[in-house]
Amino acid sequence: MTAALTDLTLAEARDGLQAGSFSSVELTRAHSAAVERARPLNAFITETPDLALGLAEASDARRKRDGAAGPMDGIPIAVKDLFCTGGVLTTAGSHILDGFTPTYDSTVTANLKRAGAVMLGKTNMDEFAMGSANMTSYYGPVKNPWKGGGGRDLVPGGSSGGSTAAVAARLCLGAIGTxxxxxxxxxxxxxxxxxxxxxxxxxSRWGIVAFASSLDQAGPMARTVRDAAIVLGAMAGHDARDSTSAPVDVPDFEAGLDAGVGGLKVGIPKEYVVDGMAAEIGRLWEKGAAWLKESGADIVEVSLPHTKYALPAYYIVAPAEASSNLARYDGVRYGLRIDGGSLDEMYENTRGAGFGAEVRRRVLIGTYVLSAGYYDAYYLKAQKVRTLIAGDFRRAFETVDVLLTPTAPSAAFAIGEKMDDPIAMYLNDVFTVPASLAGLPAISVPAGLSAGGLPLGLHLIGRPFDEETVLRAAHALEAAAGFDARPPAVGEA
Amino acid sequence: MALDKATVKAIAFLARIKVPEEDLEHLAGEMSNILGWVEQLGEVDTSGVEPMTGGAETTLPQREDSVTDGDARDQVLANAPEPEDGFYAVPKVLE
Incomplete structure (x- = not known):
């Protein structure tokens, strides 16, 4: 029974709860036990099984009283440790937030709580969300539940690596990240x-520990496109406390999933290739286009001419915003404090001890590109390039409805690789960064296995606030790919 | 742009991050590499292009200028490393 409950999709669990096949308490106990067994993965920084059980009991009581409940009611999920959670330690994967226990919830976690979701714990992540391998966490690396040749430990990717590892290892029905x-x-x-x-x-970004405010966006991770659509519906919505939160209605993201892709125009941006990219990534991309075509979509080649400049522009804009956002960690108001002879010395000691190597590097780069004499040459230049990148997408979306690209230039790599070369690590995000700069919705869908038997995703990018089309195309891609591989069970044997 | 140790030290002070002397050389090399790599943006003609300063093309909303929050001193101080009499305590600033 226990194994069966953790194998359900979120939608199946929702239906099972509604049908009375099992209770949220049973569902939650099964997942909390799985979380405990999977400790070798280091996917969680803080486990909250007692809190979870209380929420599950409340959900069951609500359902009994009212007869029906919303789709997330009683569903066990995991939360990236970047979301402030009232009364629960929130670390952002950093030493500098030692002991920080927010007195309030982020808007997104409050929305989920209101929807009845059951938080199992806070997941591990790269420090302040800066990393692509979950190697920069103060709480140690996360292991990908998938193993490399000879059982080698692999990174889960980053920065929401704890959340994705937890979803893949069947420790939760869905997770949220940024x-x-x-x-x-x-x-x-x-x-x-x-x-x-x-x-x-x-x-809403309110109550999410800020990294780069013009780029940060919260979103769901789950084992199916339908499940991701359900979680997004409970997270989204306008919030007056975030001035960049959009006053737009939240549609029923699940409702249009099955409408198919007949007549949908799918763009293939020819610039999405990088030197040294594995041939199997290109082959999977072609296969993805063929699948969508067989499902009725029209495939159109498009050009996004400034693509190659997205990553360098990002590595100016994001560190600049980070250097400004992370100025708040001063040893005065929360978290770590290392004393010094003067106020300045206390700041320097606290921040010197509290930030890890990657965060320090990015704050210093950000400080430099914002400093007098370099602002125009670096920061302003990057912001102008960002305008051109957004313009590329706008033009493409005049002729296509959605864009198809690979998600990453490789499969998961071994723990410890790429650690001595920051730029090699940054290249992991070469296909995801452009949509971030343009503020567009985008999804990764598992689409196949590498020669080494590791998962590979395909990436769909859509128009602003058109998550429905992105999800519909992703649902068609998911059905065609029929990805049913799963990682070895953790903590059994 | 190649950064030297002295420049990195100056930036570290601006950012109020204590960097051990023995890390400066390595950090200068890494930062120079990153800055050298981003300099490819110089190839892009951006004349007449407006900078994109936010994540979306929206105008920021306005609201009435009134107090909507507050009276939460204890909550605000709840996580302070050294709260004292309802204040944050810091090393002496004025002699």
Missing amino acids: DTGGSIRQPASFCGVVGLKPTYGRC
Whole structure:
């Protein structure tokens, strides 16, 4: 019974709860036990089984009283440790937030709580969401449940690596994360799960520890496109406390999934190739286009001429915003404090000890590109290039409805690889960053296995606030790909 | 743009991050590599292009200028490393 409950999709669990086949308490106990067994993955920073049980009991009571409940009611999920959660330690994967226990919930976690979702715990992540391998967490690396040749440990991708590992290993029915340059989609590809970054402004950023405010966006990860659509519906919505939150209605994302892709125009951007990309990635991309064509879509080649400049522009804009956002960690108001002889020395000691190597590097780069004399040459230039990248997409969407690309240039790599070369690590996000800069919705769908037997994702990008088309195309891609591989069970044997 | 140790030290002070002397050389190399790589943006003609300053093309909403929040001193101080008498305590600033 226990194994069966953790194998359900979120939609199946919802239906089972509604039919009375099992209770939220049973569902939650099964998942909390799985979380505990899977500790070797290090997917969670904080487990909250007691809180979860209380929420599950409340959900069961609600359902008994009212007879019906919303789609997320009683559903166990995992939450990236970047969302503030009232009364529960929130670390952002950083030493500098030692002991930080928010007195309030982020809007997104409050929305989920209101919808009845059951939080199992807070998932591990790259420090302040800066990383593509979950190697920069103060709490140690996360292991991908998928194994390399000879049982080698692999990274789950990052920065939402704990969340995607938890979904892949059947520790939760869905998870939430954030994506600044690919932090939901790239780990989703590496772990063989679905990961959706909504349109900038679709989900409130209020109460999410900020990395790069013009890029950060919360989104769902799950094992199916339908499940991701259900979770997104409970996360999204306008919030007056985030001035960039869009005052737009939240549609029923699940309702249009089965409408098919007949007549849909799918663009293939010819610039989405990089040197040294594995041939199997290109082959999977072609296969994806063929699948959509067989499902009735029209395939059109398009050009996004500024694509190659997206990554360097991102590595100016994001560190610049990070250097500004992370100025708040001063040892005065929350988290770590290392004393010094003066106020400045206390700041320097606290931040020197509290930030890891990657965060330090990005804050220093950001400080430099914003400093007098370099602002125009770097920061302003990058913002102008960002305008051109957004313009490329706008032009493409005059003729196509959605774009198809690979999610990442490779499958998951071994823990420890690429650690001595920041730029090689940054290249993981080469296909996800452009949509982030343009603020567009995009999804990664597991579409096949590499020669080494590891999951590979395909990536669909849509028009602003047109998650429905993105999800509909993703649903068709998912059906055609028929991805049913799964990682070895954790903690059994 | 190649950064030297002295420049990295100056940036680190601007960012108020203590960087051990022995890390400066390596950090200068890494930052120079990253800055060298982003300099490819110089190839792009951006004359007459407006900078994109936010994540979406929206105008920021306005609301009435009134107090909507507050009276939460204890909550605000709840996570302070050294709260004192309802204040944040810091090392002496004025002699």
